[in-house]
Amino acid sequence: MFCEEIWARTATLLKAIHDHPFNAALGDGTLDRERFAFYMVQDARYLSAFSKALAAASVRSADPADAMFFAESAHTALAVERGLHTSYLEEFGVSAEEEAAVPTSPTCLAYASFLQATALAEPLPVLAAAVLPCFWVYQDVGTALLARTAGMDDHPYRAWIDTYSDESFAASVERIKAITDRLAETADPATRRAMAEAFCRATEYEWMFWDSAWRLETWPTRQWLG
Ligand SMILES: Cc1ncc(C[n+]2csc(CCO)c2C)c(N)n1
Numbered sequence: 001m002f003c004e005e006i007w008a009r010t011a012t013l014l015k016a017i018h019d020h021p022f023n024a025a026l027g028d029g030t031l032d033r034e035r036f037a038f039y040m041v042q043d044a045r046y047l048s049a050f051s052k053a054l055a056a057a058s059v060r061s062a063d064p065a066d067a068m069f070f071a072e073s074a075h076t077a078l079a080v081e082r083g084l085h086t087s088y089l090e091e092f093g094v095s096a097e098e099e100a101a102v103p104t105s106p107t108c109l110a111y112a113s114f115l116q117a118t119a120l121a122e123p124l125p126v127l128a129a130a131v132l133p134c135f136w137v138y139q140d141v142g143t144a145l146l147a148r149t150a151g152m153d154d155h156p157y158r159a160w161i162d163t164y165s166d167e168s169f170a171a172s173v174e175r176i177k178a179i180t181d182r183l184a185e186t187a188d189p190a191t192r193r194a195m196a197e198a199f200c201r202a203t204e205y206e207w208m209f210w211d212s213a214w215r216l217e218t219w220p221t222r223q224w225l226g
Contacts, residue, residue, distance in 0.1 A: 002184035002192070003132075003177045006199045010133075013200075017137060017207050018144060022214040027148045029155050036157065037092045039213035041099050042108040044085045046209070049112035050134060051077040056119035057127050066179050073135075073172060084163055106219060107212035111205040118198060125183035129195035132180050133202040138164045139173045 007014075017023065022039070025031035051074040058070035089099060104112075118130040142164025149155050163169065184192055 001181050002129075002195065003181050006129075006196055007136075009196070010200060010203050013203055013207060014137065014140065017141065017203075017210065020207065020210050020214070022210040023141060023145070026157055026160070027145045029149070029152065029157065031157065033092050035213055035216065037089065037094055038102075038216050039210070040085050040088050040092075041094070041102045042105050042209070042213065044082065044099070045104050046108050046112055047077050047081055047085075049115055050131070051075075053115040053119040053127065053131055057124060057131065060124040060127065069172075069175055069179065073176075076172075080163070084159060087159065103219060103222070105212050105217040107205070107208045107217055111202075111209060114201060114205060122194065122198070123191060125180070125187045125191055126194045126198050128176070128180045128183055130198035130202050132176055132199060133206055135169075135173045135176050137203060137206045139170060142166075142169070 022031065022035065026036075054070050054074035054077060058067045058074060061067035061070060115130060118127050122130070142161060145161045146165035149158075149161060155161070180195075184195060187195065
C-alpha cells in the first residue's frame with residue numbers, strides 16, 4: 001500500500017517533527033505567544049492556498065464521493081480552522097490590520113506555491129499525495145500532544161490540540177489515506193514515483209513550517225527594499 005510504504009519512508013522526518021522545539025514547547029504549554037501568533041498568521045495564509053488545492057482536487061475527481069470529500073475538506077480548511085485562528089488572534093490581541101501587515105514568510109510562500117503548482121500542473125494522484133501530509137502529520141502530532149497533555153488543566157493551546165486529535169478529524173485522515181491508496185493502485189510507475197516525491201516534499205515543508213515559526217522567519221533581503 002502506498003500510504004504504509006511512504007509513512008515508513010518518512011519515519012525519521014516525522015520523528016524530527018515531533019521532536020522540534022516548537023512542538024515540544026506547544027505540548028508543555030511553554031511556547032511563547034509571539035511564536036504561536038506568528039504561526040497562526042502564517043497558517044491563515046497557508047490555509048487559503050491549501051483550500052484551493054483541495055477544491056482543485058474536488059474538480060478533478062471523477063468519483064463523486066471523492067469529489068465531495070475534497071470539497072468538504074476545502075470548506076473545513078477555511079471554516080473550522082479559520083475559526084481557530086480568529087479566536088487565538090483575538091485572545092492574543094492581534095488586530096486584523098496588524099495581521100494584514102505581517103509579510104508572508106518565505107517558507108509559507110514556498111509551501112503554498114508548491115501546493116498551487118501541484119494543483120495546476122500535476123494529475124490527481126500526485127495532488128492527493130501532496131495534500132495528504134497536511135492531514136496525516138497534524139493528526140499524528142495532535143494525538144501525541146493529546147496524550148502528552150492529558151490531565152494538564154488550562155493548557156493555553158488546548159483548542160489547537162483538540163482540533164487535531166478529534167475523532168471526526170481522524171475519520172477524514174482515514175478517508176484521504178484510502179483515496180490516495182486507491183489512486184496509487186491504478187497509477188503507472190512514474191506517477192507513483194511523483195506521488196512519493198510530492199508526499200515527501202510536503203512533509204519536509206511541514207517541518208519547515210514549524211521551524212520557520214520557531215525562528216520567526218523573515219525575508220533576509222527586505223532591508224534593501226523601500
Ligand atoms: C502548515 C499546516 N499544515 C497542516 C495543517 C492542518 N490542516 C489544515 S487544513 C486541514 C484539512 C481540513 O481541515 C488540515 C488537517 C495546518 N493547519 N497547517
